[in-house]
Amino acid sequence: LSAGLKSLQHERSITPDGVAIKLYVNTGLVADIGASREVGCDGVGLHRTEFPFMIRDRFPGEEEQAQLYREVLEAFAPLPVTLRTLDVGGDKTLPYFPIHDDNPFLGWRGIRMTLDHPEIFLTQIRAMLRASEGLGNLRIMFPMVSRLEEVEEARRLVERARRELAEEGVEAPAPLLGAMVEVPAAVYQAESLARRLDFLSVGSNDLAQYLLAVDRNNSRVASLYDELHPAVLRAVNEVAEVGRRMEVPVTVCGGMAGDPGIALLLLAMGMDGLSMSSAGLLRVKWAVRTVPYRDARRLLDRALGMEYPSEVRRLTNETLEAHG
Numbered sequence: 001l002s003a004g005l006k007s008l009q010h011e012r013s014i015t016p017d018g019v020a021i022k023l024y025v026n027t028g029l030v031a032d033i034g035a036s037r038e039v040g041c042d043g044v045g046l047h048r049t050e051f052p053f054m055i056r057d058r059f060p061g062e063e064e065q066a067q068l069y070r071e072v073l074e075a076f077a078p079l080p081v082t083l084r085t086l087d088v089g090g091d092k093t094l095p096y097f098p099i100h101d102d103n104p105f106l107g108w109r110g111i112r113m114t115l116d117h118p119e120i121f122l123t124q125i126r127a128m129l130r131a132s133e134g135l136g137n138l139r140i141m142f143p144m145v146s147r148l149e150e151v152e153e154a155r156r157l158v159e160r161a162r163r164e165l166a167e168e169g170v171e172a173p174a175p176l177l178g179a180m181v182e183v184p185a186a187v188y189q190a191e192s193l194a195r196r197l198d199f200l201s202v203g204s205n206d207l208a209q210y211l212l213a214v215d216r217n218n219s220r221v222a223s224l225y226d227e228l229h230p231a232v233l234r235a236v237n238e239v240a241e242v243g244r245r246m247e248v249p250v251t252v253c254g255g256m257a258g259d260p261g262i263a264l265l266l267l268a269m270g271m272d273g274l275s276m277s278s279a280g281l282l283r284v285k286w287a288v289r290t291v292p293y294r295d296a297r298r299l300l301d302r303a304l305g306m307e308y309p310s311e312v313r314r315l316t317n318e319t320l321e322a323h324g
């Protein structure tokens with residue numbers, strides 16, 4: 001990392017004309033915690049909980065999970081840590097829990113699977129809540145939401161877990177609850193979701209995959225997978241607008257957030273935060289601290305009117321180059 005970027009570690013992420021945006025890290029491995037410390041972040045915007053499930057030969061138990069979650073929550077406290085409930089299915093499978101779908105990305109994935117197995121869901125939620133005792137920085141996020149009923153059921157189960165823990169003498173603070181907006185249906189229901197939740201986070205990796213009907217892991221169609229496709233930009237902008245109108249915080253936690261040029265567009269949309277791998281955070285912080293918000297707004301206005309992703313890319317590159 002260049003010394004210039006490294007020196008931004010302790011600086012705030014705020015534009016030269018005074019607009020602040022939170023920069024969070026995505027984590028999933030214990031190793032991510034140390035790396036995040038070195039870049040100076042505002043917390044964890046997405047903790048993927050899948051990895052410990054994938055490397056074992058059975059579902060990790062409540063105690064085992066609680067210890068893992070405690071480690072992340074403690075490392076960042078008092079900054080917020082967003083733990084996402086298990087998102088298997090799609091391309092992520094567990095050796096001891098095979099899922100046979102003809103079309104895995106349209107199948108039994110994320111919240112769909114865990115709500116069908118409330119014992120798996122409740123064990124994880126109990127572990128998260130227990131891990132948060134005395135800390136108060138836990139946020140819980142649900143993946144692959146496509147229906148309001150899923151959010152309502154998930155919320156009921158979280159409340160049930162909290163009630164049962166309280167009866168056992170564990171007083172876990174009420175966590176903030178949020179959903180990933182990563183299925184196109186959720187974009188069009190963003191307002192209803194915002195009414196039922198404390199925050200939303202755009203999962204642009206899956207949102208682009210589903211909007212463009214392009215498998216995010218298929219090299220044959222990789223050139224069609226484009227986060228700057230007008231459909232993707234407009235969808236993400238729509239979620240940001242809903243968030244502003246409803247006064248519910250919206251972040252982006254997909255790969256878009258870690259691209260400095262695209263981050264400027266997301267800032268201009270009025271996103272409250274961006275969550276990315278720690279490796280890209282300082283570069284995004286540099287872009288935020290370098291390009292005035294009013295310039296980013298102009299950039300966004302032009303980008304939203306463009307018909308080709310290549311035009312948008314040229315524009316964001318030019319803007320970054322113009323600022324050094």
Ligand code: PEP
Pocket residue numbers: 046048087182202203204205206207253254255
């Ligand atoms: C996403 O879909 O954008 C996302 C952040 O989640 P994942 O990459 O784990 O599916």
Ligand code: MG
Pocket residue numbers: 143182203205206
């Ligand atoms: Mg996703």
